[in-house]
Amino acid sequence: MQIAVFGRSFTESRAPVIKELYFLLHQSGVQVQILEPFFKASQSLMPIGANFSRFKNQDDLDNRTSCMITIGGDGTLLESVTLIRNTEIPLVGINTGRLGFLTGYSQDEIAKAVEAALNQNYLLEKRSVLQLKMNGGPFADFPYALNDITLHKKESSTMITVHARLNGEHLNSYWADGLIVASPTGSTGYSLSCGGPILMPESPSFVITPIAPHNLNVRPLVITDEHSLSIDVEVRGKNFLLALDSRSASIPAKTEITINKAPFSIRLARKPEQPFLKTLREKLMWGIDRRN
Numbered sequence: 001m002q003i004a005v006f007g008r009s010f011t012e013s014r015a016p017v018i019k020e021l022y023f024l025l026h027q028s029g030v031q032v033q034i035l036e037p038f039f040k041a042s043q044s045l046m047p048i049g050a051n052f053s054r055f056k057n058q059d060d061l062d063n064r065t066s067c068m069i070t071i072g073g074d075g076t077l078l079e080s081v082t083l084i085r086n087t088e089i090p091l092v093g094i095n096t097g098r099l100g101f102l103t104g105y106s107q108d109e110i111a112k113a114v115e116a117a118l119n120q121n122y123l124l125e126k127r128s129v130l131q132l133k134m135n136g137g138p139f140a141d142f143p144y145a146l147n148d149i150t151l152h153k154k155e156s157s158t159m160i161t162v163h164a165r166l167n168g169e170h171l172n173s174y175w176a177d178g179l180i181v182a183s184p185t186g187s188t189g190y191s192l193s194c195g196g197p198i199l200m201p202e203s204p205s206f207v208i209t210p211i212a213p214h215n216l217n218v219r220p221l222v223i224t225d226e227h228s229l230s231i232d233v234e235v236r237g238k239n240f241l242l243a244l245d246s247r248s249a250s251i252p253a254k255t256e257i258t259i260n261k262a263p264f265s266i267r268l269a270r271k272p273e274q275p276f277l278k279t280l281r282e283k284l285m286w287g288i289d290r291r292n
Contacts, residue, residue: 001030001031001064001066001118002030002031002032002033002064002065002066003025003030003031003032003033003065003066003067003068003069003117003118004032004033004034004035004055004061004065004067004068004069004089005021005025005032005033005034005035005038005068005069005070005071006035006038006068006069006070006071006076006079006080006083007034007035007038007041007042007070007071007072007076008038008072008075008076008079009072009076010038010041010042014071014096015042015045017071017094017096017107017110018042018045018071019045020110020111021069021071021094021110021114022042022045022046022047022050022052023047024110024111024114025052025114026046026047026049026050026052027047028114028118030118031053031064032050032052032053033052033053033054033055033060033061033065034052034053034054034055035054035055035056035083036054036055036056039052039054057083058083058084058085058087061083061084061087061089065087065089066089066090066117066120067089067090067091067092067117067120067269068080068083068084068089068090068091068092069092069093069094069113069114069117070091070092070093070094070103071094071096072094072095072096072097072103073095073096073097073098073099073100073103074093074095074097074099074100074101074102074103074189075097075246076093076097076103077091077093077102077103077268078102078146078147078245078246079245079246081129081144081146081245081266082142082247084266085142085144085264086263086264088264088265088267089267090120090122090124090267090268090269091266091267091268091269092104092105092113092116092117092122092269093105093268093269094106094107094109094110094113095107099283100283101188101189101279101283102185102268104122104268104269104270104271104274105271109271112271116269116271117269121272122269122270122271122272123269123270123271123272123274123275124267124268124269124270125201125202125267125268125269125270125276126202126265126266126267127146127183127184127185127201127265127266127267127268128183128184128185128204128225128261128262128265129144129145129146129183129261129262129264129265129266130144130145130146130148130149130181130183130186130206130244130259130260130261130262131143131144131259131260131261131262131263132144132145132149132244132257132258132259133257133258133259133260134251134255134256134257134258135255135256137249137251137255138247138249139242139244139247139249143244144244144262145183145186145244145245146183146185146186146245146266147182147183147185147186147189147190147245148180148181148182148183148186148189148190148191148243148245149180149181149242149243149244149259150178150179150180150181150190150211150241150242150243151178151179151231151233151240151241151242151257152177152178152211152240152241152242152243153177153178153235153240153241154235154237154239154240154241154250155235155236155237158235158236158237159175159176159177159214160175160176160177160178160233160234160235160240161173161174161175161233161234161235162174162176162178162179162210162231162232162233162234163231163232163233163234164179164208164229164230164231165229165230165231166223166227166228166229166230167227167228168228168230171208171221171229172218174210174213174218175213175214175215176210176211176212176213176214176218177211177212178210178211178212178240178241179208179209179210179211179231180194180196180207180208180209180210180211181206181207181208181209181229181259182196182206182207182209183199183206183225184199184200184201184202184203184205184206185201187199187207188280188283191207191209191220194209194210194211194212194220195209195219195220196209196220197220197222198280199222200276201276204224204225204226205222205223205224205225206222206223206224206225206227206229206259206261207220207221207222207223208220208221208222208223208229225261226261228258228259228260229258229259229260230256230257230258231256231257231258231259232254232255232256232257233251233253233254233255233257234253234254235253237253238252238253239251239252239253240253242257
């Protein structure tokens with residue numbers, strides 16, 4: 001049995017959490033692979049005698065990898081998706097960030113997270129993924145996003161015009177700061193902060209959410225994930241920003257973009273006693289009122 005560990009950044013404030021994780025994994029006797037940059041940064045926290053190895057990319061993760069433990073916030077978990085890709089390796093997230101919608105375990109529950117990883121004692125949620133199609137570009141290696149694909153203006157003072165078509169039929173020309181296409185997982189992220197609805201994780205849907213639209217009657221739209229969304233952008237300058245989760249790049253104007261549902265899903269591990277609705281109530285503090 002082999003467990004992979006993914007961390008995006010190392011800070012001294014997280015050292016006790018990482019040290020406890022390494023100790024418990026070493027004590028269990030399981031084989032452990034750690035992302036190479038994180039391995040180097042946290043090597044001093046490893047127990048004496050620990051024979052942890054390191055990995056650089058997806059090719060280093062073999063079929064013995066039973067799960068990947070991410071340590072950080074939701075952004076860390078999202079970045080780990082670029083490594084596990086279509087392998088269906090479950091993600092067990094330990095939250096050392098702030099909100100933690102996707103990470104199923106708090107930093108006070110490291111022992112529980114390790115026990116769940118070792119014994120597969122978790123609830124698996126299959127999350128749909130967005131696929132980007134365009135000619136070449138910086139995302140050609142992995143054109144997928146678990147949360148959202150976002151188009152945004154580059155200049156601070158001018159809006160952009162986003163022409164959108166559903167299955168070839170004209171939908172709208174959004175005059176706005178940008179446009180978010182979010183999966184059910186991403187519906188609780190940037191889309192939510194822009195007024196978009198919350199989708200249940202298993203919903204076969206995506207949501208299209210404009211960012212600060214100039215026309216106030218333009219509202220977020222929920223579509224089925226069987227639709228194909230085609231987009232081209234008009235800008236005053238030469239480029240606009242395109243983001244897939246935490247990755248972003250400058251893209252030439254008039255680039256034709258198509259967004260579909262990806263042919264694979266990501267498997268998120270949750271505590272059996274922590275279903276999605278309970279997470280919603282706790283993270284969004286629903287019902288936190290003296291009268292309740």
